Each structure stands twice: as structure tokens, then as C-alpha cells.
Amino acid sequence: MSQNQILCITYFDQVIGPSTFYSSELLTISTDTPDINRILEFNEEEGTFIFAYRKFQTVNHIFFIDSDLARGGKELMMITYMIKTAIFKDEIVDVFRYLDSKGPVLEDFASDIKRLNELTPFLHVKKSGLNSDYALELANEELKHSFLNIFNKYFKKLAPKYRLETPIKDKRLIKKIFIIGGPRVGKTTFLKNIELIQFLNIKRNDLPSRIFEVVIENLEILKYDKNLSQFECKEFENLENCVSFSQGFILLFNLSDKDSALKTKEIFQIVDNTRLELEADLTPILIIGNKFYDKEELEPEFIYKTFEIKELRELGVKIKYFPINILKEDEKTMDALRWLIKTIV
Numbered sequence: 001m002s003q004n005q006i007l008c009i010t011y012f013d014q015v016i017g018p019s020t021f022y023s024s025e026l027l028t029i030s031t032d033t034p035d036i037n038r039i040l041e042f043n044e045e046e047g048t049f050i051f052a053y054r055k056f057q058t059v060n061h062i063f064f065i066d067s068d069l070a071r072g073g074k075e076l077m078m079i080t081y082m083i084k085t086a087i088f089k090d091e092i093v094d095v096f097r098y099l100d101s102k103g104p105v106l107e108d109f110a111s112d113i114k115r116l117n118e119l120t121p122f123l124h125v126k127k128s129g130l131n132s133d134y135a136l137e138l139a140n141e142e143l144k145h146s147f148l149n150i151f152n153k154y155f156k157k158l159a160p161k162y163r164l165e166t167p168i169k170d171k172r173l174i175k176k177i178f179i180i181g182g183p184r185v186g187k188t189t190f191l192k193n194i195e196l197i198q199f200l201n202i203k204r205n206d207l208p209s210r211i212f213e214v215v216i217e218n219l220e221i222l223k224y225d226k227n228l229s230q231f232e233c234k235e236f237e238n239l240e241n242c243v244s245f246s247q248g249f250i251l252l253f254n255l256s257d258k259d260s261a262l263k264t265k266e267i268f269q270i271v272d273n274t275r276l277e278l279e280a281d282l283t284p285i286l287i288i289g290n291k292f293y294d295k296e297e298l299e300p301e302f303i304y305k306t307f308e309i310k311e312l313r314e315l316g317v318k319i320k321y322f323p324i325n326i327l328k329e330d331e332k333t334m335d336a337l338r339w340l341i342k343t344i345v
């Protein structure tokens with residue numbers, strides 16, 4: 001089976017915690033796969049859910065097996081099927097629909113696993129201190145054989161009949177939302193925090209919010225040099241290309257620091273001048289004043305004036321200002337992002 005698909009079974013070991021029971025491929029940091037064990041740590045309800053994670057999109061089924069040996073009388077297990085995809089809107093919808101449709105297959109798979117008699121006693125064999133990638137390696141031949149029979153049967157059922165594999169994206173189709181701001185205003189913190197919020201929200205299961213999560217993956221900090229003469233993003237080393245492929249901007253500054261607002265505006269002005277030279281339309285702009293400390297905050301009037309919010313709005317630009325402590329106010333952060341994404345999607 002191709003590397004673009006992985007089927008993985010995890011369980012909650014009473015001694016070690018979340019552990020891999022078996023996987024079609026060893027999951028390491030370098031595989032770019034989500035931390036499945038962490039998913040299991042945060043979820044203890046039976047059910048099927050989809051989780052979008054950078055390069056992998058996953059469908060997961062959590063289930064219990066009755067067991068006299070387990071604390072609470074139940075073993076906790078999870079089946080995860082993931083497909084590697086690029087992160088652009090249209091394809092992602094297809095992949096999600098596909099994963100969504102595979103929920104019942106995961107449920108049948110779980111029923112078959114539950115019928116493996118030797119499984120629950122085996123889950124309680126002490127495995128700590130033993131060096132193995134998967135718990136299954138320590139099982140007897142009979143359990144291994146019967147488990148792998150089921151595993152392979154369902155892996156086949158899950159595999160797409162047609163190629164879902166995403167080709168290398170044409171650079172011209174790349175769309176970016178750039179985070180722009182002066183030094184130490186919280187750009188990295190903002191990005192990291194959004195990833196975390198997304199992770200903790202994995203239970204929200206409707207298709208629009210999944211697409212929303214995926215759009216988040218197009219966020220990127222626009223890099224610049226000290227003199228503001230050189231700009232680059234992951235794909236492009238000049239400002240013209242970065243701007244050409246932008247679909248929105250997030251302007252970030254420190255809400256207690258006037259100079260920080262002016263610096264962010266200065267940087268954005270260079271970006272916008274390039275946009276004007278390219279005769280491109282101005283894409284939506286989200287402005288976030290990051291509330292850092294308990295210090296006094298800049299007046300909204302100053303911010304409106306600095307960023308020319310009123311004038312731009314009159315020109316038909318979608319632009320909105322939100323004061324937020326990006327480190328603490330997750331809900332507000334997501335509301336602001338939701339506003340931006342709604343104007344784009």
C-alpha cells in the first residue's frame with residue numbers, strides 16, 4: 001500500500017498510556033503525521049471523527065471493548081485511517097468527503113477487532129521496558145495472524161479505487177494568507193496558538209469547520225530583512241510573487257506600543273505598494289492589536305487612522321480590526337480568523 005495512506009490502531013495501555021497497537025507504517029516525527037497518541041489522550045468518547053492535520057487528513061473511530069481486566073471494565077481503542085494530501089481547498093473537500101464515507105468501514109473493523117478473544121488479556125500483558133514499535137509484535141502467533149487478517153482486509157476496503165494522491169501543486173495555484181507585523185509582536189505565537197486551538201477542537205465535525213481548519217494551514221508569516229528591502233515566503237523569494245499569490249493579510253502589532261503599530265503599517269505599506277504596481281485587487285485584511293500586558297492600550301481612533309481603515313473600507317476593501325490577547329483569548333482569535341476566512345472562501 002502506498003505511503004500516502006496509513007492505517008493505525010492505538011489503545012490506552014493502563015501502564016504506559018496511549019500506545020500503538022499496530023500500524024501499516026511506523027509513525028515518527030519525520031513522517032509529518034499527527035500525534036495519534038495525543039488524540040487518544042484528549043478523547044474518551046465512542047464515535048467517529050475527522051481530524052485535519054497539516055499534510056495528513058484523518059478519519060478516526062474510538063471504541064470500547066468490555067474487559068474484566070481493565071479499569072472501569074473497558075478497554076479504549078482507536079482506529080485511524082489517514083491520507084496524505086496537499087492543503088488546498090477543492091481537493092481537500094474531496095478527501096474529506098471520501099474519509100467521511102469510510103466511517104462505517106471503521107465501525108465494521110472495530111466490531112471484528114472486538115471479536116478477537118485473546119485480545120483483551122493480551123492488552124494487559126506488561127509491555128513496559130520492552131523494545132518494540134508495536135504492541136502486536138509481542139503477541140502470540142495466533143493473535144498476530146488473526147489480527148493481521150482483519151487488518152489487511154479493512155486496509156484494502158479503505159483504499160480509494162481511484163488515485164486520490166495529490167500531485168505536486170502548480171506554484172501558480174498557491175494561495176497564502178500572510179501574517180505581517182514588526183518584530184516581537186507575537187507572529188510566531190499567533191501561528192503556534194492557532195495550531196494548538198485547532199488540535200483541541202478536533203471534535204467539531206461539520207464539513208465547513210473542517211475546511212476552515214484547512215484554510216488555516218495556508219497561513220504564513222511574511223519574512224523580511226532589517227532594511228525592509230527583501231521579502232520572502234516559503235515558495236517565493238521576492239515580494240511580487242508573494243503578493244500575487246496572497247488571498248488575505250493579517251496585520252499584527254503590540255496594542256500597547258505605538259511604534260509597533262507604525263512599524264506594522266510601514267511593512268504593510270511596502271506590500272501594498274507592490275500590490276498597486278501589480279495592479280492587483282486588495283484582498284481582505286484582518287488587523288489584530290495584540291494585548292500583551294496590563295499596560296495601557298492604544299485608542300481605536302489611532303488604530304483606525306494609522307491603518308486607514310475607514311478609507312480602505314470606502315474603497316470596498318474588506319477590513320476589520322480586533323483587539324485580542326492572542327495568547328489567552330482563543331475564542332476571540334478564532335472569531336477574528338473566522339471573519340477573515342468567510343470573506344475569502
Ligand SMILES: Nc1nc2c(ncn2[C@@H]2O[C@H](COP(=O)(O)OP(=O)(O)O)[C@@H](O)[C@H]2O)c(=O)[nH]1
Nearest residue numbers: 183184185186187188189190291292325326327
Ligand atoms: N504576555 C504576552 N506575551 C506575548 C504575547 N504574544 C507574544 N508574546 C511574547 O512575546 C515574545 C515575542 O513573540 P513572538 O511570537 O516570537 O513574536 P514575533 O517576533 O512576532 O514572531 C515572545 O516571548 C512571546 O512569548 C501575548 O499576547 N501576551
Ligand SMILES: [Mg+2]
Nearest residue numbers: 184187188189
Ligand atoms: Mg517569530
